[in-house]
Amino acid sequence: AQSVTQLGSHVSVSEGALVLLRCNYSSSVPPYLFWYVQYPNQGLQLLLKYTTGATLVKGINGFEAEFKKSETSFHLTKPSAHMSDAAEYFCAVSDQGGSEKLVFGKGTKLTVNP
Amino acid sequence: DADVTQTPRNRITKTGKRIMLECSQTKGHDRMYWYRQDPGLGLRLIYYSFDVKDINKGEISDGYSVSRQAQAKFSLSLESAIPNQTALYFCATSDGGLGRTEAFFGQGTRLTVV
Numbered sequence: 765a766q767s768v769t770q771l772g773s774h775v776s777v778s779e780g781a782l783v784l785l786r787c788n789y790s791s792s793v794p795p796y797l798f799w800y801v802q803y804p805n806q807g808l809q810l811l812l813k814y815t816t817g818a819t820l821v822k823g824i825n826g827f828e829a830e831f832k833k834s835e836t837s838f839h840l841t842k843p844s845a846h847m848s849d850a851a852e853y854f855c856a857v858s859d860q861g862g863s864e865k866l867v868f869g870k871g872t873k874l875t876v877n878p
Numbered sequence: 879d880a881d882v883t884q885t886p887r888n889r890i891t892k893t894g895k896r897i898m899l900e901c902s903q904t905k906g907h908d909r910m911y912w913y914r915q916d917p918g919l920g921l922r923l924i925y926y927s928f929d930v931k932d933i934n935k936g937e938i939s940d941g942y943s944v945s946r947q948a949q950a951k952f953s954l955s956l957e958s959a960i961p962n963q964t965a966l967y968f969c970a971t972s973d974g975g976l977g978r979t980e981a982f983f984g985q986g987t988r989l990t991v992v
Contacts, residue, residue, distance in 0.1 A: 796977055796978055806985055806986075807985050807986055810981070815978060865976070866923075866977055866981070868921040868922075869920055870919055870920040
């Protein structure tokens, strides 16, 4: 069975500081990995995804994530936080069979302080 | 107009009442999903549908039922609502297996059962 652990339910950074949101996964088969973002009072939208190939994945709004198989991690980063980045972020994992089963982490709420 | 529209956006209902949450999409996708979001628990899959004649249970289907009235419409019903069904409910669509393609989410329905 697959699972996702997001370290830190709340992360607070200053505007302009580095954003680092941690995600570790467990999967017995090669995973597909996703980051979704949920802005206040909205549904989730895809930030980026890793399927195969290049392990450093670039997404929207300046975010990127690196797949590290040896560490079973897929941490999300952004060099410089902006106030508009305040949202809840979800890491998700699925197997490469292309199944319907997408397992979400519990989410990390990012606060950006002026 | 939003690609995935959920109605109502907010609803308060009493224990034991029947309630239906509706979802419609203009993406033209065959696959539709209902998720439940609880604070600190992330998103959990309730039901999903590959097309009008193909409906499948997710991980937490007990106490819920669904109806796929058309390719564009997927409704979630609580036959006899109970307080622990108080949550934020999301409808989503995709153009392929959720494990490998992007999911498009509605803005959510906040349901409170008193």
